[in-house]
Amino acid sequence: MDTQQGIRVENLMKHFGEEETRVDVIDGASFTVNKGELVALVAPSGAGKTTLLMMIGCVTEPNGGKIWLGDEKVYDDGWLIKDTRSIRRKKIGFIFQAPYLIPFLNVIENITLLPQANGVPEKEANAKAMELLTYLDIADKAKMSGSQLSGGQNQRVAIARALANNPQIILADEPTAALDAERSVSVVQMLKKIAQEQGVAVIMVTHDETVLPYCDKIMEIVNKKVVMKDSLEDVKII
Amino acid sequence: MINLAAKDIKHSLSKFIITAAGVGMLLGIVLIMLGVYRGMISDGTSLINDIGADIWVVQEDTLGPFAESSRLHEDFKNTLRSLDGIDLSSAMTFQNLQLPHANGKMTRVFAVGYDPFGKMIPLNPKRIVEGRGLKHDHYEIVVSKKTGFALGERIPLGRDMYTVVGITEKTVSSGGDLLVYLSLKDAQKLQFLYSNARIRNDRARGIKGMDSHMINAVVATVRDGHTPDEVAAQIRRWKHKGVFTNEAQKEILTGNLIKMASKQIGMFTVILLIVSIVIIAMIIYNMTIEKIKEIAVMKLIGIPNKFIIKMIVQETLLLGVLAFVAGVGFAHLIYTKFPKNVVLLSEDAMRLFVVILVASLLASLFGAKKAIDADPTSAIGG
Numbered sequence: 214m215d216t217q218q219g220i221r222v223e224n225l226m227k228h229f230g231e232e233e234t235r236v237d238v239i240d241g242a243s244f245t246v247n248k249g250e251l252v253a254l255v256a257p258s259g260a261g262k263t264t265l266l267m268m269i270g271c272v273t274e275p276n277g278g279k280i281w282l283g284d285e286k287v288y289d290d291g292w293l294i295k296d297t298r299s300i301r302r303k304k305i306g307f308i309f310q311a312p313y314l315i316p317f318l319n320v321i322e323n324i325t326l327l328p329q330a331n332g333v334p335e336k337e338a339n340a341k342a343m344e345l346l347t348y349l350d351i352a353d354k355a356k357m358s359g360s361q362l363s364g365g366q367n368q369r370v371a372i373a374r375a376l377a378n379n380p381q382i383i384l385a386d387e388p389t390a391a392l393d394a395e396r397s398v399s400v401v402q403m404l405k406k407i408a409q410e411q412g413v414a415v416i417m418v419t420h421d422e423t424v425l426p427y428c429d430k431i432m433e434i435v436n437k438k439v440v441m442k443d444s445l446e447d448v449k450i451i
Numbered sequence: 452m453i454n455l456a457a458k459d460i461k462h463s464l465s466k467f468i469i470t471a472a473g474v475g476m477l478l479g480i481v482l483i484m485l486g487v488y489r490g491m492i493s494d495g496t497s498l499i500n501d502i503g504a505d506i507w508v509v510q511e512d513t514l515g516p517f518a519e520s521s522r523l524h525e526d527f528k529n530t531l532r533s534l535d536g537i538d539l540s541s542a543m544t545f546q547n548l549q550l551p552h553a554n555g556k557m558t559r560v561f562a563v564g565y566d567p568f569g570k571m572i573p574l575n576p577k578r579i580v581e582g583r584g585l586k587h588d589h590y591e592i593v594v595s596k597k598t599g600f601a602l603g604e605r606i607p608l609g610r611d612m613y614t615v616v617g618i619t620e621k622t623v624s625s626g627g628d629l630l631v632y633l634s635l636k637d638a639q640k641l642q643f644l645y646s647n648a649r650i651r652n653d654r655a656r657g658i659k660g661m662d663s664h665m666i667n668a669v670v671a672t673v674r675d676g677h678t679p680d681e682v683a684a685q686i687r688r689w690k691h692k693g694v695f696t697n698e699a700q701k702e703i704l705t706g707n708l709i710k711m712a713s714k715q716i717g718m719f720t721v722i723l724l725i726v727s728i729v730i731i732a733m734i735i736y737n738m739t740i741e742k743i744k745e746i747a748v749m750k751l752i753g754i755p756n757k758f759i760i761k762m763i764v765q766e767t768l769l770l771g772v773l774a775f776v777a778g779v780g781f782a783h784l785i786y787t788k789f790p791k792n793v794v795l796l797s798e799d800a801m802r803l804f805v806v807i808l809v810a811s812l813l814a815s816l817f818g819a820k821k822a823i824d825a826d827p828t829s830a831i832g833g
Contacts, residue, residue, distance in 0.1 A: 267828055270751075272751060272827050272828055273828060298750065298753050298754075298755060299753065299755075300753075301751070301752065301753035302752070302753025302754070302755070303753070305753070306752075307751060307752050309748075309830065313744070313745075313748045313830060315745050315748065315749070316462065316745065317455075317458045317459040317461070317462030317463070317745075318453065318455075318458055322453050322458065325453065326453055326749075326754065327752055327753060327754065329452045329453060330452070330753070330754050330755060330758055335452070335453075374752070375752075378753075
């Protein structure tokens, strides 16, 4: 087993509907993302980026194939662990297009919610959250609510939340979509730093060409399959 | 672990409190309805309790003066006294009257006529808040405070003027009418003595004058060593009268006369309770719907269902408890404003509390079901 393996997908398939109404979205996707890598996933709208991300994130069940998260095989033509939510809770950090912070929790509570659900004592979870907020340069916002922060600051809180359970994998679905160019680059640089420093495998769905130079690899969904791109010039984002 | 329910409630505290207060007002009305029922029972039995008789003798084949017309000769009280087992006996009248106020308005009352010099007095001295009880055979009246008459005020009734000599509180008939007390002689005159014109007319028709020495019931107490049932059976057999023990008389009032009204109130109470429960369920459902995006995010990032369900159940229970407290407060605030007697019992409140707790738990199932069914992918776009 490759110890550098962060995410491995083999012949992954997903369709919606049956017979005449059947639509194949992903048909035989295979790729590997190593620990410490930031990989961009690009494709035109409707090509199945989010569906692929949700399958890797153990949210949507594939129709076939294999998925490894780190060294653990979690899917082999069926979930190998029944409680997929526990896989998410323990192994995966999610970052969304919008921060989707829980509005009735303040910044630090949003970050410590998941570790506490994992059984981490409140004090320990708070200390870790403060560490993350310091790392992301928003430690002074810990007691504020999301509505008091700017879009960029909210997205940093969302990143801190994704990191709070020490995930092996971060799945980011267009995390820069709501940000201006400067802040987008800043968020992607931050994700790259996290990937490298913490050995996390990061897949980032994006439509934003300006952030691609900061990614280690670029994957594109072409004809329902995932293709690794050799250079930026090969990438066409519609 | 972070208490999600406490955080959510704190986040929208005013909305939560207003909602609880709204449901509380409904629950307050439920309590008031129960109080009206309790008040009817209390009113219905208070006069009987104050009289303190062991047996009631009424016209044969009638249920007595509270249920239907009952007429007896006054001297039957003496006949009764001679019976073995009877200790005290007293003649009484019961009738509805309209008391005219100086401004022309009328107040409907239930008049009790009794012998002020007898040994069985239906006017409980504890209920007199001003003045005194009857001390003369004529032209005195004791009225309930809510009639609005003042001590010393003169009230024209029949052919005579009556002076208010006493004011009472919490004296109401089974029908909810305020009680007034008159001497037996005055009450007989008002009930049985026709006007002069009517007497003349009757004479011209060959009808003899109406005997005004009639009464509606004779009440009696039983000597030690005898039971009311045994004495009642004896009277029924030999005297051809209707006889009821005190308990049977109460049963006629609460079981027969108040039964329909209590059924009606019971139905209203049940409907209101169902409406309250449905409203609580709807509120919890809506509160869950409002948070469905957050719930989807929580599910997506891996928060177990038990944390989400705990939040919903805690919020529902707190809503139920707060609404109950608001309801009790509301009921206590307004119950004195009702024209009829409303009796709020802590037992009723406790029963309602249990019902609301159970209902809140059931209502939270709606929210919990919605949360469990929430699709985590709905948290994201794309």
